[in-house]
C-alpha cells in the first residue's frame with residue numbers, strides 16, 4: 001500500500017511513524033517553524049546543529065575528492081563493512097546494497113541488535129501484523145509491551161492507537177479502547193494506561209508470557225515473582241474479548257527474550273480465541289525499509305555477506321552482524337551511512353572502527369564522523385531531498401524535499417562512489 005504525498009503537508013522523518021501531516025514555515029533557506037510535529041520531529045526538521053563538511057584525514061576538501069578517497073578505500077579493502085542506512089531513503093538503500101555486492105562487503109544495520117527478530121517473524125509470516133490505519137479505525141485493545149511510545153514515538157497515541165476516533169471506534173479512548181502497558185517501570189506510557197499497567201521484573205517477560213498463556217488456556221497461572229495472579233487472569237480476560245487487538249513490541253521485550261518463540265506462542269494462543277496483531281516499534285525512520293529491501297534481494301533482512309564479483313553468492317549469520325564483525329576484527333574498512341556506531345555500540349566492540357579507515361555519509365557531524373578518515377555530507381532526507389520510506393507497519397510513504405541544498409542525497413553519493421571504484 002502506498003500513502004501518496006498530500007502536497008499541502010510534509011512528512012516527518014524523525015521516527016518510523018513518518019507523520020504525514022506536518023506544516024512548516026521556511027525562510028532564508030531554512031525551516032524556521034514546524035507545526036504539528038512532536039519535539040523530536042521539530043528537532044529533525046530544523047536540521048543539524050552541526051552540519052558535516054567533506055573531509056579527508058580531517059582536512060576539508062571538495063566533495064569530489066572525498067568521494068574519490070572513499071572509492072579508493074573501498075576498492076582496496078579485502079573485507080569491507082557497510083553499516084547504517086536506517087535514516088536513508090529506499091532508493092539510497094537499494095544503491096548501498098548494490099555497492100555492497102560490487103565490493104563483496106558485509107552489510108548490516110541497527111536491526112541486528114534491536115527489532116530484527118520481530119521483523120523477521122513478520123516477514124516470514126510467523127506473526128500476524130496489521131497497519132496503523134487499521135489500528136486507528138478498528139483497534140479496541142492496544143498493548144504496549146516494553147515500549148515507551150510517549151518518548152520514542154510521541155504522536156503514536158494521538159495519530160493511531162489510543163486517542164483518535166476511528167471508523168469502528170467512534171467513542172474513542174473514553175469508551176471504545178483499552179490501553180495496556182506491560183513494562184518493568186512506570187514509564188510515561190504506563191501512566192497513560194492507568195490501572196491497566198502491569199509491572200513485571202527485569203528479564204521476566206518470557207515467564208509472564210507463559211503465565212498469560214496458562215490463564216488464556218483456563219489454567220491457574222504461576223509466576224516465581226510476587227505478582228497478583230488475579231491481575232494476570234484479569235489481563236487474559238481483556239485480551240480474550242478483544243475484537244481487534246494489537247501488541248506494540250518495544251525493545252524492552254525484544255531484549256528480554258532469547259528469541260521470538262514465546263511471542264509467537266502467545267500470538268497463536270490469542271488468535272485461537274480473538275483477533276490479534278503485532279507491530280514492532282521501529283525507531284529510525286526507514287530501518288524497516290532497509291530490512292525489506294535487503295530481504296527482497298537476498299532473503300535475509302540483515303547480517304549479510306556478499307562475495308566480491310559474484311552477486312548470487314550470499315552468506316548470512318550472526319558472524320556477519322556489526323557486533324561480531326567488529327569483535328572479530330573482520331572488517332578492514334567501513335562505510336557508515338546515516339548512523340553513529342561509535343556512540344551507540346559499547347566501546348569495547350566499536351573501538352575496532354578506530355583502527356580501520358572509516359567513511360561516513362551523513363548530513364550531521366557525529367562522534368563516528370569526527371573519527372572518520374573520509375566524511376561526505378549528504379542532504380537531510382525528508383527536508384532537503386525526497387524519496388520514500390517504509391513506516392513501522394510496512395506501509396510505504398513518499399516525501400518531497402522542502403528546502404534546497406547543495407549537498408547531494410545519499411543515493412547520488414553512493415552512485416558516484418560506484419562510478420569511481
Ligand code: SF4
Pocket residue numbers: 012013014015016017018019036037038039040041042153154155156
Ligand atoms: S512522532 Fe515521529 S514522525 Fe511523528 S512528528 Fe514525532 S518524530 Fe516525527
